[in-house]
Amino acid sequence: MRKFTFLLTIILLFLQGIISAQNADEIVLNTSKGTSYIPVYKRQGIVYFSINDFADAVSASYYINDETKKIELKYPAHNLKITGQNPFLIMTSKDNKTEQIYQLPTSTYIFNNKIYIPLRYSIDILRKASGQDIVIESDMRVAVKGKLPNDIPDETTAKVNITDLKIDQKANGTLIRVKTNKRIPSYYSSYKNGILTIIFRRVNADVDKLASIDTRGLIKNINVKNAGPDTQFEFSVSKDYTTSEVLNVDGSKDILIAIHNKAFSGAADNDKNKEKWKFDVIVLDAGHGGKDGGAIGVNGVKEKDVNLGITLALGRLIEKDMKDVKVVYTRKTDTFVELYRRGQIANENDGKLFISIHCNSTPRKPTDATGFEVYLLRPGRTKEAIAIAERENSVIQYEENPKRYEKLTDENFILVSMAHSAYMRYSEKFSELVDKTYSLQTDIPSRGVKQAGFYVLVGASMPSVLVETGFISNNHDAKYISSKRGQAKIAESLFNAIKNYKKFYESTLKND
Numbered sequence: 001m002r003k004f005t006f007l008l009t010i011i012l013l014f015l016q017g018i019i020s021a022q023n024a025d026e027i028v029l030n031t032s033k034g035t036s037y038i039p040v041y042k043r044q045g046i047v048y049f050s051i052n053d054f055a056d057a058v059s060a061s062y063y064i065n066d067e068t069k070k071i072e073l074k075y076p077a078h079n080l081k082i083t084g085q086n087p088f089l090i091m092t093s094k095d096n097k098t099e100q101i102y103q104l105p106t107s108t109y110i111f112n113n114k115i116y117i118p119l120r121y122s123i124d125i126l127r128k129a130s131g132q133d134i135v136i137e138s139d140m141r142v143a144v145k146g147k148l149p150n151d152i153p154d155e156t157t158a159k160v161n162i163t164d165l166k167i168d169q170k171a172n173g174t175l176i177r178v179k180t181n182k183r184i185p186s187y188y189s190s191y192k193n194g195i196l197t198i199i200f201r202r203v204n205a206d207v208d209k210l211a212s213i214d215t216r217g218l219i220k221n222i223n224v225k226n227a228g229p230d231t232q233f234e235f236s237v238s239k240d241y242t243t244s245e246v247l248n249v250d251g252s253k254d255i256l257i258a259i260h261n262k263a264f265s266g267a268a269d270n271d272k273n274k275e276k277w278k279f280d281v282i283v284l285d286a287g288h289g290g291k292d293g294g295a296i297g298v299n300g301v302k303e304k305d306v307n308l309g310i311t312l313a314l315g316r317l318i319e320k321d322m323k324d325v326k327v328v329y330t331r332k333t334d335t336f337v338e339l340y341r342r343g344q345i346a347n348e349n350d351g352k353l354f355i356s357i358h359c360n361s362t363p364r365k366p367t368d369a370t371g372f373e374v375y376l377l378r379p380g381r382t383k384e385a386i387a388i389a390e391r392e393n394s395v396i397q398y399e400e401n402p403k404r405y406e407k408l409t410d411e412n413f414i415l416v417s418m419a420h421s422a423y424m425r426y427s428e429k430f431s432e433l434v435d436k437t438y439s440l441q442t443d444i445p446s447r448g449v450k451q452a453g454f455y456v457l458v459g460a461s462m463p464s465v466l467v468e469t470g471f472i473s474n475n476h477d478a479k480y481i482s483s484k485r486g487q488a489k490i491a492e493s494l495f496n497a498i499k500n501y502k503k504f505y506e507s508t509l510k511n512d
Helices: 002-022 051-057 119-130 207-211 271-276 303-321 339-348 383-398 410-441 475-481 484-511
Strands: 026-031 034-043 046-050 061-065 070-074 078-083 088-093 099-103 109-111 114-118 132-138 141-147 162-170 173-180 187-192 195-200 219-227 230-237 241-248 255-261 281-286 326-329 353-360 372-377 446-452 464-471
Touching: 026 051, 034 051, 034 109, 034 114, 046 051, 046 119, 051 061, 051 070, 051 114, 078 114, 078 119, 088 119, 114 119, 119 132, 162 207, 187 241, 195 241, 195 255, 207 219, 241 410, 281 303, 281 339, 303 326, 303 353, 303 464, 303 484, 339 353, 353 484, 372 410, 410 446, 410 464, 410 484, 464 475, 475 484
Parallel strands: 026 141, 281 326, 281 353, 353 464, 372 446
Antiparallel strands: 026 034, 034 046, 046 114, 061 070, 070 078, 078 088, 088 099, 099 187, 109 114, 132 141, 162 173, 173 255, 187 195, 195 230, 219 230, 241 255, 372 464
């Protein structure tokens, strides 16, 4: 009996140690009702906290939709809707039902069926939605200090931060460079009734100077005002407006605003154009090859071989079951193909969809990192996306003329990626379909749809994505993606995404 009691005590102490270790990262939340501890998740130096637990701690009413992965916080004056794995927060006024859409610089995450949001980027939105004075006292300590005062003091100094705007008209949109002497880490953007509103936090602008700037391209008028501690831009845009992005410039404090037009719409205005845009060619790109082996897996397999195996399996499915669609391969054997040439092949064959197949990896092997990712061509906003792009772009070291890529950096890359804005709607739709079918039909978990600056996607003038099929540096992923069964499952999931995309594409083209 004593031995049993002693053993039970040891087990309880062991379990207590595990629980303490799991809860080591928590936000201390102080309210008038006492102290609460909110679970957090840290990623690349950013602290994310559970909005579910936060709502419970501050006694906020909320509604959860498990199917859509949404949570809606209900405050006296506003409702705040937050979606998992999505950077957009929507605040609705209960008074006049108007919506304010906030775009976070990073996405939210889902763990254990709870939504985690970035602390420093979302705290001001929570303050406004709740009407409570929520203050970050330190990286891991937050306090709710009652209601907000009616007049929130201006926290900026008298110094002007935003000094100028440079507006350039491009073939596929308008690019605005916001000149600022202060780094702007967060912003909110929304679009309604022809007005694109962008709010930059904790800066002010030279309003008089900006009011005299000539407009061009999609921009018909600009209204700038300093609102409390923030600067608000209201861009009146033409009817050709489709989407917009706000981007930080590497190595600079400046901000770029890319406003896209409807370059792709109207493609089916007549029978000739309908035939031109018919979904009849898919270009499959097996990453790496030949002297470029790509990453090496924990099981010794080479990335170039995995990529080719999946690509050929996918091509066979298309050729067998989609007789009206031609499959073009950038390579069908273990050969080296330069990055620029892959895009050329796609364009020369009048491709309607470009899919580049790759494997992810980490410097340290083996790794716990697991999952597949789908990437769109946009400058990466996270260190992870930048690192992945740099690894995939490193193939240029094997090319005879790597200098051709030197200009594809920073702002120039953004200008290049704007040319893809014409197809972004379609690329995004296909990415969503891949993410869904891959998750359901393979044993590899999803890490979401992301964006990064891949050279291989630059040259392909068509809807295009890059798929990281799994981590070759992870034991489970490497075994799965290098096996015949795993490659067949992956190919089947991508094929099903293509079939669903083809229906969407043809339906949209017909309606346009």
